[in-house]
Amino acid sequence: MTVETKLALTEQDVRSFSEKINEAAWMTDFRANAFAKLEQLPMPKPDKTRIDRWNFTEFPTHTVESATFSSLEELPEEARSLFNEEKEYNVYVQHNNTPAFTSISEDLKAKGVIVTDIFTAAREHEELVKRYYMTDGVKVDEHKLTALNAAYMNGGVFVYVPKNVVVEEPIQALFLHDDENASFFNHSIIVAEANSEVTYIENYMSTVEEAKGQANIISEAITGDNAQLTFGSVDLLAKGLTGFVSRRGVTLGRDSHINWALGLMNDSDTIYENYTDLMGDGSESHFKSVVVGRGKQRQNFTTKIVSHGQNTNGMILKHGVVNDESTAIFNGIGSILQGATGSNAEQESRMLILNDRARADANPILLIREDEVTAGHAATVGRVDPLELFYLMSRGISKQEAERLIIRGFLQPVVSVLKAEGMKKLLAEVIERKLR
Amino acid sequence: MATLEIKGLHVEIEGKEILKGVDLTINTNEIHAIMGPNGTGKSTLAQAIMGHPRYEVTAGTVMLDGEDVLEMEVDERAQAGLFLAMQYPSEVAGVTNADFLRSAINARREEGDEVPLMSFIRELDAKMETLEMHEDMATRYLNEGFSGGEKKRNEILQLMMLKPKFAVLDEIDSGLDIDALRIVSKGVNEMRGEGFGCLIITHYQRLLNYITPDHVHVMAGGKVVKSGGPELAQKLEEEGYDWVYEELGIEQTEEQNA
Numbered sequence: 001m002t003v004e005t006k007l008a009l010t011e012q013d014v015r016s017f018s019e020k021i022n023e024a025a026w027m028t029d030f031r032a033n034a035f036a037k038l039e040q041l042p043m044p045k046p047d048k049t050r051i052d053r054w055n056f057t058e059f060p061t062h063t064v065e066s067a068t069f070s071s072l073e074e075l076p077e078e079a080r081s082l083f084n085e086e087k088e089y090n091v092y093v094q095h096n097n098t099p100a101f102t103s104i105s106e107d108l109k110a111k112g113v114i115v116t117d118i119f120t121a122a123r124e125h126e127e128l129v130k131r132y133y134m135t136d137g138v139k140v141d142e143h144k145l146t147a148l149n150a151a152y153m154n155g156g157v158f159v160y161v162p163k164n165v166v167v168e169e170p171i172q173a174l175f176l177h178d179d180e181n182a183s184f185f186n187h188s189i190i191v192a193e194a195n196s197e198v199t200y201i202e203n204y205m206s207t208v209e210e211a212k213g214q215a216n217i218i219s220e221a222i223t224g225d226n227a228q229l230t231f232g233s234v235d236l237l238a239k240g241l242t243g244f245v246s247r248r249g250v251t252l253g254r255d256s257h258i259n260w261a262l263g264l265m266n267d268s269d270t271i272y273e274n275y276t277d278l279m280g281d282g283s284e285s286h287f288k289s290v291v292v293g294r295g296k297q298r299q300n301f302t303t304k305i306v307s308h309g310q311n312t313n314g315m316i317l318k319h320g321v322v323n324d325e326s327t328a329i330f331n332g333i334g335s336i337l338q339g340a341t342g343s344n345a346e347q348e349s350r351m352l353i354l355n356d357r358a359r360a361d362a363n364p365i366l367l368i369r370e371d372e373v374t375a376g377h378a379a380t381v382g383r384v385d386p387l388e389l390f391y392l393m394s395r396g397i398s399k400q401e402a403e404r405l406i407i408r409g410f411l412q413p414v415v416s417v418l419k420a421e422g423m424k425k426l427l428a429e430v431i432e433r434k435l436r
Numbered sequence: 437m438a439t440l441e442i443k444g445l446h447v448e449i450e451g452k453e454i455l456k457g458v459d460l461t462i463n464t465n466e467i468h469a470i471m472g473p474n475g476t477g478k479s480t481l482a483q484a485i486m487g488h489p490r491y492e493v494t495a496g497t498v499m500l501d502g503e504d505v506l507e508m509e510v511d512e513r514a515q516a517g518l519f520l521a522m523q524y525p526s527e528v529a530g531v532t533n534a535d536f537l538r539s540a541i542n543a544r545r546e547e548g549d550e551v552p553l554m555s556f557i558r559e560l561d562a563k564m565e566t567l568e569m570h571e572d573m574a575t576r577y578l579n580e581g582f583s584g585g586e587k588k589r590n591e592i593l594q595l596m597m598l599k600p601k602f603a604v605l606d607e608i609d610s611g612l613d614i615d616a617l618r619i620v621s622k623g624v625n626e627m628r629g630e631g632f633g634c635l636i637i638t639h640y641q642r643l644l645n646y647i648t649p650d651h652v653h654v655m656a657g658g659k660v661v662k663s664g665g666p667e668l669a670q671k672l673e674e675e676g677y678d679w680v681y682e683e684l685g686i687e688q689t690e691e692q693n694a
């Protein structure tokens with residue numbers, strides 16, 4: 001069945017947007033190319049979630065103009081607390097669709113580290129951005145939503161860490177959403193070259209209760225030989241947006257590591273794709289995510305780690321809680337391709353159902369095309385363990401508080417590995433709030 | 437003085453009657469020991485007193501100073517002064533031992549009157565030192581990955597921090613090495629006194645060498661069949677249970693032959 005997609009924006013509209021922002025010519029062409037493919041591409045097919053009636057294409061307006069910030073002090077309180085009090089560097093803030101604040105320490109600048117909005121990057125670091133923008137990671141023609149992102153791209157950050165550079169403090173990107181008519185077609189690129197080390201944390205934060213439009217977000221992370229990238233996120237997008245969030249890792253080099261720590265706390269219906277391709281021999285990815293669903297929220301989380309190189313190691317750990325009438329589907333795919341001898345694919349999915357009307361499903365899949373490998377999976381879907389509850393209550397803790405402790409503990413894996421204190425605190429607070 | 441009084445207690449698990457009329461009265465300032473062959477209902481008694489969800493009380497009463505314990509929720513029983521050191525404590529991932537203990541202490545206090553963090557930490561440190569527990573036990577997740585002996589020490593740590601009126605210690609000595617046995621006993625002995633009564637479930641005289649009981653009871657076939665002083669435990673250690681069965685003229689129950 002082909003469904004004709006009514007697009008909110010024509011190719012001509014996109015061209016005028018490009019012109020208005022004085023975009024790099026190659027990027028304008030890149031969009032046109034994506035536009036040409038858009039119509040015939042199929043929608044993604046997330047396992048166990050029917051999305052044919054979700055609206056991924058309509059939105060009130062492509063870009064809104066929002067204020068820039070001269071200091072982090074000007075951020076709303078909740079956003080301000082994400083950042084270290086003393087330091088205002090290694091930070092990128094996008095205010096709805098407007099690049100609003102960028103700061104990088106002199107030291108890192110001198111070492112060649114780049115942190116800048118994607119438009120500036122496409123102009124000023126054309127070769128670099130071209131090299132990594134939808135090449136090794138997400139492809140334009142994967143499906144309609146990736147092409148849509150390429151065609152409509154209206155924000156994102158570019159982070160580049162050159163060879164041998166170790167970035168001690170996390171680089172934080174805040175995408176602040178406080179206009180209910182704003183949509184994100186964000187595309188971020190994080191590159192960690194050989195022997196480099198960096199933690200990148202992005203935060204999508206709505207301060208409006210409800211919104212209209214799209215959160216079509218792609219972040220690609222690429223690492224060279226022996227590089228170490230920790231990719232953290234706390235997502236807090238408002239109800240009413242339609243979410244398509246694709247985070248992609250590619251360990252191009254040998255012995256390269258990409259570790260994920262994702263707090264997926266959106267209130268919007270969201271389809272998550274998190275794929276990591278372990279290309280280089282000896283490369284690794286540890287994926288950890290926590291999720292809380294509430295209200296009538298529907299979410300689908302597909303996590304895939306593919307071993308291409310030899311002796312690679314992919315570990316997936318997902319914990320999710322569903323409350324109210326929400327639905328969450330966990331698809332986990334551990335894939336070992338032919339030739340990837342000595343590789344290991346493990347996954348663990350655990351889901352807690354807090355309510356009779358909530359629904360959770362864990363769906364682990366192993367795709368193994370090689371003999372000398374190890375693989376395993378564990379999945380549980382259930383209620384809070386009555387014996388744990390009894391144990392805590394037998395110490396005088398009320399049932400409600402005991403449940404809270406158990407659930408908070410269950411969602412701890414990501415909180416404990418997020419490196420930025422502000423993010424840690426935020427995630428812990430959001431978990432409390434979402435469970436109330 | 438406080439009194440815990442168990443009368444004619446009958447308890448079922450999944451439709452199977454395990455306790456068949458237990459009578460037992462414990463006062464504060466007393467230490468009671470219960471011994472008895474495997475599978476005779478000792479843990480069942482302990483769990484039923486605390487209100488374990490899988491154990492159903494079908495008859496009898498448990499009263500704490502005239503208050504009906506069986507009417508209370510599990511947390512209310514704890515708040516009323518009961519404590520159970522479990523034979524197999526649960527592991528709770530993601531909740532640190534210290535956070536858990538602080539929640540348990542604060543649950544006994546009024547809102548706004550939470551225990552000050554510093555005094556809590558000081559007390560915790562002191563008790564952990566008494567029990568010779570490694571300090572990282574405070575920040576590790578509750579019982580997660582603890583060895584058998586570490587879990588037992590952690591139960592006694594909770595006992596010492598929560599200071600209940602009555603504690604039931606279910607095989608607190610199993611899995612303990614000789615030093616740990618002495619240390620754990622020291623912890624229990626510190627609690628001994630006017631405001632504290634204790635029911636110790638054990639298979640071995642060894643523990644009772646450290647914690648001298650005032651009363652010893654033998655449980656068989658879901659009942660308390662014999663009671664006496666410390667010398668009873670001594671005799672059981674030396675001669676086993678056969679003479680008890682003979683003396684009482686009862687058939688050895690199936691659980692003993694199993």
Ligand SMILES: Nc1ncnc2c1ncn2[C@@H]1O[C@H](COP(=O)(O)OP(=O)(O)OP(=O)(O)O)[C@@H](O)[C@H]1O
Pocket residue numbers: 449450452454472473474475476477478479480481691
């Ligand atoms: N879920 C259950 N269904 C049926 N029988 C059960 C169940 N749980 C326990 N039992 C039985 O109840 C009886 C009493 O068990 P309990 O744990 O109280 O014994 P115990 O005296 O503490 O033994 P031990 O000295 O080995 O700890 C046992 O025969 C046991 O098999």
Ligand SMILES: [Mg+2]
Pocket residue numbers: 478479480523606607
């Ligand atoms: Mg027992």
